[in-house]
Amino acid sequence: MTEIEDIADTEDEALDRRRVSAILDAVAAGDAGLLTDLLEPLHAADIADLLEQLDPSDRREVLRLYSGEIDGEILSEIDESIREEVIENLPADVLAEAVRELDTDDVVDILEDLEEPQQEIILSALEDADRVAVEQALSYPDYSAGRLMQREVVVAPEHWTVGEAIDHLRGAEWLPDQFYHVILVDPRMKPRGYVTLGRMLSSRRDIALRDLMEDSFRTVRATEEEADVAYIFTQYHLISLPVVDENDRLVGVITIDDAMTVLDEEHEEDMLRMAGVGDEASLSDSVAEAAKGRAVWLFVNLLTAILASLVIDLFADTIDQMVALAVLMPIVASMGGNAGTQTMTVAVRALATRDLTAQNALRIVRREIAVGAINGMAFGLVMALVAGFWFGVPMLAGVIGLAMVLTLVAAALGGIVIPMALERFDIDPALASGPFVTTVTDVVGFFAFLGLASWLLL
Amino acid sequence: MTEIEDIADTEDEALDRRRVSAILDAVAAGDAGLLTDLLEPLHAADIADLLEQLDPSDRREVLRLYSGEIDGEILSEIDESIREEVIENLPADVLAEAVRELDTDDVVDILEDLEEPQQEIILSALEDADRVAVEQALSYPDYSAGRLMQREVVVAPEHWTVGEAIDHLRGAEWLPDQFYHVILVDPRMKPRGYVTLGRMLSSRRDIALRDLMEDSFRTVRATEEEADVAYIFTQYHLISLPVVDENDRLVGVITIDDAMTVLDEEHEEDMLRMAGVGDEASLSDSVAEAAKGRAVWLFVNLLTAILASLVIDLFADTIDQMVALAVLMPIVASMGGNAGTQTMTVAVRALATRDLTAQNALRIVRREIAVGAINGMAFGLVMALVAGFWFGVPMLAGVIGLAMVLTLVAAALGGIVIPMALERFDIDPALASGPFVTTVTDVVGFFAFLGLASWLLL
Known part of the structure; x- marks a missing residue:
């Protein structure tokens, strides 16, 4: 048995380094049979990851050799950055079959990110009933x-017993892949509560479903934002959440696996936005896309940096008389920038988790200022000693120490107040806080240090 | 009906501003009855959030007035930063009763963060069987x-039918609150697969459970890290994951709500670590704790900043001859720092989601360098024009433009290579990348700009 056959046969169904290189060998040899043996045991999510990690020419080759096996599950696991490319490379009949086997929410998820002509191809591949369902879902706002x-x-009338519900489920022609509750509805399809499958299974047939209802029951409007949906799942530890229309009638259900995906995406978005990386950033983005996405933030940062330079320019004469100021001034600005980022990150996170509210805002602002003052004094003292020994000018030591205190307090204040103000005005604090906070810390840092220097030293 | 009674009665069970201020009024008036009416309709998670948001004296007062109603669910929702304080303020009998009603995994979760004496109090409140279970769980490594x-x-022998399983569940004295699968085990308690409750409920009584098993089935070792568990849940869209010991015997099960909590915590940790905020940071931390947690990173940053200053000091004579260099140099360092942070954030995130692998590392490094070069040239050109017009020295324009290209390429290289290298050496890239990347961008930025200036301008 060759090594490659050995890998294909192995029970360990992971996408490890050995398997990946075996796959690349099979692709290079154009061996569709071997490639299929190697990919077959993998989970759809791992096959999708593999496609993302390959370079475009290998990816095309894998798709060509393996296209017959690309199913709906793989398609919905593929990252949106390469989905369009994958869909273009699939034969029409494979694509149609893949799409037809998906639940409608997965089809919607795929369609959302595609251009008009590709949307048409996929919609026309669906059966009529599914197409209508997908088009209705697309009529809701993005990210809702x-x-x-x-x-x-899966619903049942309120008055049913366990036995009636079980008989109904056994007789059902089709059931969703994922369901964890039977939702009890009134005759007008308004949800009244739900029963977990576990409780149903462990109860006698003659028990009324109504008596098994969970204490805590929530619904969400179809127009609610998906970030709020993720919050509700995390906060209340839900497994599924019924969705209602504007008349409170049941129109669908969201399950926790979808909520977990949203939570993960929201988080990625916050993290990347805080670092000034565009929303769409993914490792599969092209050089041009990545460069463009990041240029926006770099441009904003350039304006901030030029503003800081204008402050320095005000004190050009002072620096001319004492070049040590030029050597030390980046330290003050850098410490301010870091302290500001620390506070800002805590604030952005606390706003996202709703831990920072009108109730505790004032106390948290006071706390941050106190933290800034304490660390300002501690590091001001350290830097005063360093500067004193380095340049032998006692007054310079005093100036940098004092500037450090002022800058770190300003950083703390900016770091907490700016995200809160942005949130109040419905601007995403993760996206917009950075430039403002940096401006505050740079301007205050240079102004305090050079201003104090020109006042006290010259 | 007074306004407060009206709020207490309202159907909307949210922790909104009106309810919070009504609660504070009830606390101020020492009215336990009214406080209970206001808190009663809230979900345990919201009551816990309220306690976190109150200042310590109000919190003590709420606990005093409401202590009888504090149950296990509220206790396990409370953030670890105030859990110790809350436990200290609860009467022993209330605490014992609260703990006794929890599942053992929730008790473990509470115990983990407590000091020895408090652990003892809680362990002694448990019934014998539960105490043994909790102590066994605590024998596993932290975060496993x-x-x-x-x-x-909930298990069943492989050979059972649906009917046998249902009868068994109906006869069971006790079942977990949360279960979504019946796990099929062999006689030695080795898991062989699982059946979703939905499929069981919708199948005839005489069907063998074996025929209903899910295609995809995974288990995890009890010693596996919880971050890997969260990854498995996200990657494979699992709802529950059986846990086995070193002999592959079933010892427990992890459900998706716990995995979602871990995912959320891992994210928070990454985000806070990247910003240099200590692990334990929470809004309920005291000023001293917060100041101390952040001082560590500020100290590292101070060393980096001093290193950068030493570079500047090398060129003190150059600056002395042309003060415009002091005005412009922070721009180069700032742009480098930002570009480095962008790349680093993308890299840290991609490592966490396992999208950046040995397979595509080289391609991604090349992409990042290309992005750095493109943005370096673009912003180098812009800054050359700005500096040229500002100071009227054409050669200065050339120097800053060239320095910008070099710095942004170095930032890209450092931003991608440093996190990858740290990951290779099993050091958390989210925690440690920042200082290294900043050092690279600062040192290269100042060195390139001032070095080119002293070479070309003087």
């Missing part, structure tokens, strides 16, 4: 609960 | 699957 939900719900 | 799992599992 309506887009996220699956329309296939 | 064994700590996360619940030991209460």
